[in-house]
Amino acid sequence: SxxxxxxxxxxxxxxxxxxxxxxxxxxxxxxxxxxxxxxxxxxxxxxxxxxxxxxxxxxxxxxxxxxxxxxxxxxxxxxxxxxxxxxxxxxxxxxxxxxxxxxxxxxxxxxxxxxxxxxxxxxxxxxxxxxxxxxxxxxxxxxxxxxxxxxxxxxxxxxxxxxxxxxxxxxxxxxxxxxxxxxxxxxxxxxxxxxYDRRHDIGLAITHKFNEKVDIGLVWVFGSGYATTLAQQTYLGVNSLSIGPNTPYEPIEHIEARNDYRMPAYHRLDIGVNLHKKKEKWESTWSFGLYNAYSRQNAFYLFFEEGDNGTRTLNQLSLFPILPSVSYSFKF
Known part of the structure; x- marks a missing residue:
């Protein structure tokens, strides 16, 4: 570097x-x-x-x-x-x-x-x-x-x-x-x-306070898929200027247009509950949360996987399924 x-x-x-x-x-x-x-x-x-x-x-x-x-x-x-x-x-x-x-x-x-x-x-x-x-x-x-x-x-x-x-x-x-x-x-x-072109983007946040001790909140986000580039065809060819009898063939991708494919839509629901306790000289809060509450498998990135018969399958890698969390804070 x-x-x-x-x-x-x-x-x-x-x-x-x-x-x-x-x-x-x-x-x-x-x-x-x-x-x-x-x-x-x-x-x-x-x-x-x-x-x-x-x-x-x-x-x-x-x-x-x-x-x-x-x-x-x-x-x-x-x-x-x-x-x-x-x-x-x-x-x-x-x-x-x-x-x-x-x-x-x-x-x-x-x-x-x-x-x-x-x-x-x-x-x-x-x-x-x-x-x-x-x-x-x-x-x-x-x-x-x-x-x-x-x-x-x-x-x-x-x-x-x-x-x-x-x-x-x-x-x-x-x-x-x-x-x-x-x-x-x-x-x-x-x-x-x-x-990072995203045609539709929706955000929703709601908080409800039951009383001074309990409140609940949820956040839901939705976004249409980002743009990416995919090969329309793949064929065997020689990707080299020095061609000889032992030059190996290798897959060559044919791309017609840049960023002409859309990844799957992204959406996620997060939920949190807070339990408060307040005294004259101190206060505490227990917080319980669910990240990705319905465990949406959002695509982190896409990749091709080669099959035994030479076919290619487009797959996705997803991160972070439903994740619970708990935290405690104390102030005095």
Whole structure:
């Protein structure tokens, strides 16, 4: 591995501006810079947000932010063990740049229930990815020689309903989103779904307080499957430039499109019960929990398994079935 050093500097200014009782602005600017070897990357990042009260219980908001990131995320481009690698900006690899726009609406309903909806769009430039046929494994070559540079975007809609008052409180949220990447040297230059593109995402959290001694909580999450790349066909061929009479044949995968397959959906239920005991000078809590209460076999990663007759079966590795837990805390 190659040791790399860098220095980051930043300063931030912001101001809240109340135009009237209904209209408020927050304006800020972020100055930052990163020095990698002999290369200096300065950045000016303006930020802006506003809120306008339509009524006492409803408002609209809008925001814009420009951001620079001095770390890049490299992900494994094919099925197999997930390998996320964070790499820094160098004198050969410039930072990531993005612009994000958002527009939202919020309203407080009866009985302390709050509703909000927000649409967003984000464009990203100077993203990096492994070149075609290259991955984290199999070579000691410098990662900077394995990458290509491209762009991306993400956009979607977020819905949230919250209840903060009463014995029963909680929230439910739903996100509909898209995240895409485009590299001239990947996928024939065509845009493709990002590996962490997740079309549907649902979260539900509920807490019920029976009395001062007992409360129960549950959290349920659901997400449609991440994108990954699968070979449509596998055939025997020669993956070598030096072909001779003793050159062995080996399986060669034919891939038509990048990230054109979806992993199984992810969902999980966690349940917790707390038993409280409070005295004048001390208090204690017993907590009992179930992680993945219905033992959903969520796919951690996918892999092919070769059969005796030459067939290949797509399998998944799952982690963490139902896991009970217990803890005790004492405060005085």
């Amino acid at each position: 190659v040791q790399q050093y860098g220095h980051e500097h930043w300063v931030y200014f912001e101001d809240d501006w109340e135009v009237s009782n209904r209209l408020k602005f927050n304006i800020g600017i972020h100055f930052s810079g990163f020095k990698a070897s002999q290369e200096w990357y300065p950045s000016i990042q303006p930020r802006f947000s506003s809120r306008y009260m339509l009524t006492e219980n409803s408002s609209i908001k809008a925001s814009y932010s420009s951001m620079t990131q001095f770390l890049h995320l490299l992900t494994n481009p094919t099925i197999g063990l997930p390998t996320d690698l964070w790499v820094p900006v160098t004198d050969r690899v410039a930072p990531e740049y993005s612009n994000q726009f958002a527009l939202g609406y919020a309203q407080t309903l009866e009985k302390g229930i709050q509703f909000s909806v927000e649409a967003y769009y984000k464009d990203m430039r100077n993203l990096i990815a492994y070149k075609e046929g290259v991955s984290f494994f199999g070579s000691d070559e410098d990662w900077q020689n394995k990458i290509t540079v491209g762009n991306g975007n993400s956009y979607g809609l977020e819905l949230l309903v919250e209840k903060k008052m009463g014995k029963t409180s909680g929230w439910i949220g739903y996100t509909l989103s898209w995240s895409n990447r485009q590299f001239d040297s990947l996928n024939f230059g065509n845009p493709y779904p990002y590996i």
